[in-house]
Amino acid sequence: MKIILFLFLIFYGVWAEDFISPKEYQESLYQNPRGISCAKCHGNGNQQTLGFYTKNGEKIPFIIPSIKNTNYKRFREILFQPQESKSIMPTYSLTEQEIKSLYDYVTNNKKE
Incomplete structure (x- = not known):
């Protein structure tokens, strides 16, 4: 019985549908792409004051x-290029698909 259950779980995992929608994936990238959240500095994507010096x-x-x-083109360039040492923008080492997903998320969620 345990073998049948084990085989069922393996086959189910292979043919199961994704449990996350494209929008949920995009949001998860924006919230935490590589341990440093885009949202921490960019919030909802609008211009804002991060702090003062x-x-x-x-x-x-x-x-x-x-x-x-x-x-x-500019969005990709900013995320793809190594940042200067004085820049506060982190380097994420994102894949091309991740950059496209982030761009779609940012541009399709333009609530002001």
């Missing part, structure tokens, strides 16, 4: 630009 005694906001209207 002081320069010459003046408090200056650090603005994160909106990523919702970025064209795919």
